[in-house]
Amino acid sequence: TYFYQFWYSQDYARFESPPKTQPTEDNKHKFCLSCIRLAELRTKEMPKVLEQIEEVDGRVYCSSITKNGVVYRLGDS
Secondary structure (H helix, E strand, O other): OOOOOOEEEEEOOOEEEOOOOOHHHHHHHHHHHHHHHHHHHHHHHOOOEEEEEEEEEOOOEEEEEEEEEEOOOOOOO
């Protein structure tokens, strides 16, 4: 008997090999692959400023940001 573990990708609707993530020496005793995957998804979903133009009265004006791996630029429709 064989046992295989696959990752289901909702984007492509297929099963893939799971991502290879190894624990580092400082977190070997508390390593959790699901926690690492969720943290990566959360950081990917948060918008990040790539090219900041200026900051006025606490507002940040930028020419491009990224969210979910997609780069949005000023003037995109």
